[in-house]
Amino acid sequence: xxxxxxxxxxxxxxxxxxxxxxxxxxxxxxxxxxxxxxxxxxxxxxxxxxxxxxxxxxxxxxxxxxxxxxxxxxxxxxxxxxxxxxxxxxxxxxxxxxxxxxxxxxxxxxxxxx
Amino acid sequence: xxxxxxxxxxxxxxxxxxxxxxxxxxxxxxxxxxxxxxxxxxxxxxxxxxxxxxxxxxxxxxxxxxxxxxxxxxxxxxxxxxxxxxxxxxxxxxxxxxxxxxxxxxxxxxxxx
Numbered sequence: 001x002x003x004x005x006x007x008x009x010x011x012x013x014x015x016x017x018x019x020x021x022x023x024x025x026x027x028x029x030x031x032x033x034x035x036x037x038x039x040x041x042x043x044x045x046x047x048x049x050x051x052x053x054x055x056x057x058x059x060x061x062x063x064x065x066x067x068x069x070x071x072x073x074x075x076x077x078x079x080x081x082x083x084x085x086x087x088x089x090x091x092x093x094x095x096x097x098x099x100x101x102x103x104x105x106x107x108x109x110x111x112x113x114x
Numbered sequence: 115x116x117x118x119x120x121x122x123x124x125x126x127x128x129x130x131x132x133x134x135x136x137x138x139x140x141x142x143x144x145x146x147x148x149x150x151x152x153x154x155x156x157x158x159x160x161x162x163x164x165x166x167x168x169x170x171x172x173x174x175x176x177x178x179x180x181x182x183x184x185x186x187x188x189x190x191x192x193x194x195x196x197x198x199x200x201x202x203x204x205x206x207x208x209x210x211x212x213x214x215x216x217x218x219x220x221x222x223x224x225x226x227x
Contacts, residue, residue: 031213042120042204042217043158058214090157094213100146100165101213105157 002027006091006106014114019078021109023091030096032074033103034058034066036087043090049074050096081113116141118207120218127195128226135190135221137179137205147188148206148215149179158204164188175199200225 004025013019025032030051035043045058047066055066063085065077078085088110092103119138127133139145146165150158162173169181179190188205202222206215 033214035217040219042118042219043215044217045214048214092158096213100208102148102160102163103213103215105150105159107157108155 004091004093004104004106006089006109008109009107010110010112012112012114013081015081015083017081019081019111021076021078021089021091021111023074023076023106024072025091025093025104025106026072027093027095027104028071029093029104030071031094031101031103032068033092033094034064034074034076035090035092036060036085037090037108038087046076046089047074078111081111083113085111086113087111116145116207116209116216118205118216118218120205120221122221123219124222124224126224126226129197130194132193133191133195133199133223135203135205135223137188137190137218139186139188139205139207141186141207141209143209145207145209147179147181148208149173149177149188149190150204150206151175152202152204152220154201161190161203195223195225197225197227199223 007022033048034046049068091106094103095101148163149161164181172178202220205218
């Protein structure tokens, strides 16, 4: 069965370190998204991609970057981790172009920045 | 810009009772609406969606929602809840064009015996 996976599931890091969270989908979806989930805020969009070599900033993109070198993967990088980036991160994917499609979510990565 | 409001952060309800989780949206253009459920320590799972057509939408696990354009609402209902429905529920909206979703802040449904 097609799926979307995230790794690691839990990560503890220190302020200032670079961190990369992996997202891999086997749906062959063009669209991929990264969200962060914080209490009282729901899910907020960090970055998204509509295809290989395409990346776009979302609502809360400061301090984060993504790159899309193939259809399956959209890694999220925290350039210099800050305590404010302690959160649960979700990756999602959907079919692309034209119509409206549901997004499929990964299981999430809980990141703690000390 | 679009936004979603879920006024109830927590909704306690007894098992077998009916429940309604409220969702209101704001948008100046046509919207497409979704309800997702998140069980503890898991990702989000689609409950139901409104894209077009009938304003009453049925989803999984006995849930349904009604799209009301005049009241800009998309409330989620279930006539009889079960303990296993305890979870967090998110309403989301998109205007299409790439499927970027704007989420509400979520409603924690707690079903008690």
